[in-house]
Amino acid sequence: MASSRDRQRKLARAKLDRQMARRAATVRRRRRIQAGVGTALILVLVVAGSAWALGAFDREPTQDTANDEVCLWTPQNTDGNPNLRQVGQPATTGLPVTGTQPMTLTTNQGGPISVELDLANAPCAAASIAHLAGQGFYDNTKCHAITADGAVRCGDPSGTGLGGPSYSFYSENVPPAPEASPSPSADQPPTYPKGTVAMISNPPGANGSQFLIFFEDFTTAEPAFPVIGRVTGGLDVVEKIGALPTVENEAGEKVKPENDDVVVQSLTVGEPGLDPASPADPTPAGTSSPAASGVPEASASAG
Template sequence: MASSKDRQRKLARAKLDRQMARRAASTRRKRQVRAGIGSALALLLIALGSFWALGGFDSEPTNDPAAMDVCAWTTQDTQVNTNLKDVGTPPTRDLPTTGTRPMTITTNQGEPVTVQLDLAKAPCAAASFTHLAGKAFFDNTKCSEITTEGAVRCGDPTDTGFGGPTYTFFDENVPAGSADDPSATPSAEPSGTPTTTASASPSGSPSPSPSATAASARYPAGTVAMIGTPPGANGSQFLIFFKDFVTAEPKYSVVGTVTAGLDVIKKIGALETVDNGSGSKVKPKTDVVIQSLTVGEPSSTDPTAVPPASTPPASPSASPTAAGVS
């Protein structure tokens, strides 16, 4: 018969075996859990890697206008036209396309001329003016021509008619021609005064009132427009009209309106002209110098709410002809 000590040793041994078995089972469970977690993480990493490789994390393209190109600038070859001046190019995106921007032109002919640039209708022309003004491109340059259309032509640093920056941009805001608006066709009068369809009458009837003339003019006095060389390839040259210009075939991009100083432009338009070297007497005999041209910060002002500088109606004898720019 076993002694009490033997029974105690057996019980202790059995207890130890049970404890060791429980510990072994617990260790196996922990290992299984770790293995499961590791396998799950591995599968998750594989899945995420495959998703990334297939472009799953790529963001969808947005149509944010501020992130899109607003303007395109076409580079010009200075070897073809040696009159061009390289001052870089304006930005193509993040350009203001609403409201207006003030531009101030100071000449040697009197008080400064202020212009309101239309950012909605001519954002690229306004961006070009802003860029060039920041480079002092227009400072101490001459206005090279008084056109037969009733405008002062400026913006050519070389005073040759062919100067500009080493980039061009397309037309933006050319008024509609008479084919699109038959209510405003040029009159047969030498003065170029238009006759509207509604007021047409037999020969000898009075011509339209000055207010009707200004309303139907494609380029009213005070209009600022780009002029390209060749047409449609705009650079830095621009026109400021001192008379209402009526034409059946508009070809100049309207960029803004004179808000003050139109009398200075009229004064320049009345200067005596001389031959510009091409046989045309269109160059001002007295030098018209742009001492500085600056462009201010954009404004949310509606350009249609600001009328051009008030001027007396042009008399028939002073109205411009519809001749092209020389």
């Protein structure tokens, strides 16, 4: 007959066998779980890699806009100046602040004039022109002056130089004054190269709707016109307008086209471009290209 000690040993051995069996079962279960997780992870990686390769994670580029207030529109007294028009105000936030925006003028003097507005350095001017163009503000208005500085002056429905919208905005991108030349023969780039588009206001700094398109290089020691863009096509039309004979206007300035009115039949502004680099030059044959004319990218704001 087995002793009490033998029975205790058998019971202890059976208990140990059961513990070992449970541990083995736990290990096998953990390995199955780990294998399943590994297989699932591999499957996820394969699916994600395939989706990436097919462009599922690609996003369309979006135009950078400013959510903070970018522009300040100052109301103007239309009662004190009957030449101003009530047109509301452009937005102050959500304005594009990178890249460029196309503007097209159609005149009675020839083919369209294409302009590239500089959203990075003159976002408020671009926003204002787009706002006004959307209301037909510029349509069937006259370019009332051919200035002694070598520019065509447009954008005043009254044709007096005093007209504009019922708001004004500050100057954004006035070029710096040229540096003193070390010698009389030293070459200096023009302050406003041919093809430059700039705002003009009276008084300076209270910009509205009027702008200049330069058909000649212009250099001045005291720049006052904020640069807002450049001509990319139709510069020959601007030069043709600039060559028209002039007579004195009401202020005694010999700037008014003598015989032919220069009429902006329409002015449109397209969607902002995402790429700040200039597109392929659309300048028609026989037209001076902006690059050849030395038209620069607008400089950093100084106004």
